[in-house]
Amino acid sequence: MTEPLTIWTYDWVPPGPRGHVRDIRLRWACEEAGLTYDVKSVSFHDRGPEHFARQPFGQVPFIEDGDITIFESGACLLYLARKSEKLMPRDPKGEAATLEWTIAALNSIEMVSVPWWFIGLSKDANNPLEGWLLQRLQHLDAVLAQREWLAAGQFTVADILMTDALRVPKVRAAGEFPALRSYIDRACARPAFQRAYDGQMAHFAAGDR
Amino acid sequence: MTEPLTIWTYDWVPPGPRGHVRDIRLRWACEEAGLTYDVKSVSFHDRGPEHFARQPFGQVPFIEDGDITIFESGACLLYLARKSEKLMPRDPKGEAATLEWTIAALNSIEMVSVPWWFIGLSKDANNPLEGWLLQRLQHLDAVLAQREWLAAGQFTVADILMTDALRVPKVRAAGEFPALRSYIDRACARPAFQRAYDGQMAHFAAGDR
Incomplete structure (x- = not known):
């Protein structure tokens, strides 16, 4: 019997980020692939040396799988993708396509959208990253107008990451990109996303007690 | 006899970005691993549908290797890493460590440093990403004070990406991080980096003609 892998996240976060903490990406991948997982917590308020030893930037998530630990949600997804072809096809072309879109x-997207969002928290107008963001979203919209999923003609970890980057409400509302919006809706309608989302919301609600 | 792989970059760029166009990451990896490569060019000035078909954001680099094409420098490096253990160790722990640091x-670094640099082009003071950048660099400095290379006790593709992110002159000059600076110097002193750098500089100089 294999030990289930463990997804580590915070014990609690404020209401704002709930539903968007990046452990949802890992939960979602496990739900898609039918991989068993536990969720364990580190303190949101007290991030000590033990936390930094496992996540050098003091963030979450990270995973433990036997004697392997791995941080960065993108790295965790590529690691999980090796466990199931529901997350990444096994042929070299399909794998390369999944990797490039991941x-x-x-x-290409979060490197602009995350700082754009961050600056928008304190600055309503003239966000210096706005033009760059809209250009990137426009290119992506053109791609998604032609296909259902990003890579290899199937849903992959690249779609988990891209959807999670785009479904941030302010990013989703930026510009007029119909193909992007229906892509986000299509991905978030998957039962595996819903289970991951509900799981994260319940986890942080339990931390309120 | 195997066909050499092809690295695609621009035919020319203005003097400013020379030495920093991201094909250098791929050249560097090939030089480290002893992989034979050709360099081919797309037009910097005219980026048509054929270019966007291979790089959906109209950027470079991308590679061709037989019937595989792959864009995003990070994806190309992880792809190349499978070809040589000089770029990534072959044991699961070493591979996971290379992946997370890549x-x-x-x-975690470029998502802050690149937009910070971009905003700095038009704004000298009060860069809204400055505090976030310095925090990230501080965490990384603490890690690099304890080790020579990021992952698995050896030089890997993660060091190629991290060095290339950090050696941007303004990023290198941000804050007082002695471990980061000696890490950058150590990495850039490698003969493979120097060959890659010289190769890129000669390529764009040839485009001046």
């Missing part, structure tokens, strides 16, 4: 979500 | 370079 990195595109992290380094 | 993604950390892309999504």
Whole structure:
């Protein structure tokens, strides 16, 4: 019998980020692939040396799988993708396509959308990253107008990352990109996403007590 | 006899970005691993549908290897890493460590440093991403004060990405992080980096003609 893998997240977060803490990406992947997982918590308020030893930037999530620990949600997803072809096809072309779109979500979309969102928290107008964000979303919209999922003609971890980057309410509302919106809706309608979302919401609600 | 792989980059760029166009990451990896490669060019000035078909954001680099094409420098490096254990160890723990630090370079460091740099082009003071950047660099400095290379006790593709993110002159000059600076110097002193750098500089100089 294999030990289930463990997803580590915070014990609690404020209401704002609930539903968007990045452990949802890992939960979602496990739900899609039917991988058994436990969820364990580190303190949100007290991030000590033990936490930094496992996540050098003091963030979550990270996973433990036997004697392997791994941080960065994108790295965790590529690691999990090796466990199930529901998350990444096994042929070299399909694997390359999944890999490039996984990195595109992290380094072409989130590299603009996350700082744009962050700046928007304190600045309503003239966000200096706005033009760049809209350009990236426009390119992505053109791609998604032509296909259901990003890579290899199937749902993959690249779609988990890209959807999670795009479904942030302010990002979703940026510009007029119909293909992006129906992509987000299509992905979030998957039962595995809903189970992951409900799981995260219940986890943080339990931390309120 | 295997066909060499092809690294695609621009035919020319202005002097500013020379030495920093991301094909250098792929050249560097190939030089470290002793992989034979060709370099081919797409037009910097005219980015048509054929370019977007291979790189949906109209950027470079991308690679061709037989019937596989792959874009995003981070994805290309993880793809190349499978070809040589000089770029990533073959044991599961070493591979996981290489993967997490590769993604950390892309999504924990560049996600802050690249937009910070971009905003700095038009705004000298009060960069809204400054505090976040310094915090990330401080965490990374603490890690690099304890080790020579990021992952698995050896130089890997994670070091190529992290070094290339950090050696951007403004990023290198941000804050006082002695471990980061000696890490950058150590990595850039490698003959493979120097060959990659010289190769890129010669390529764009040839485009001036």
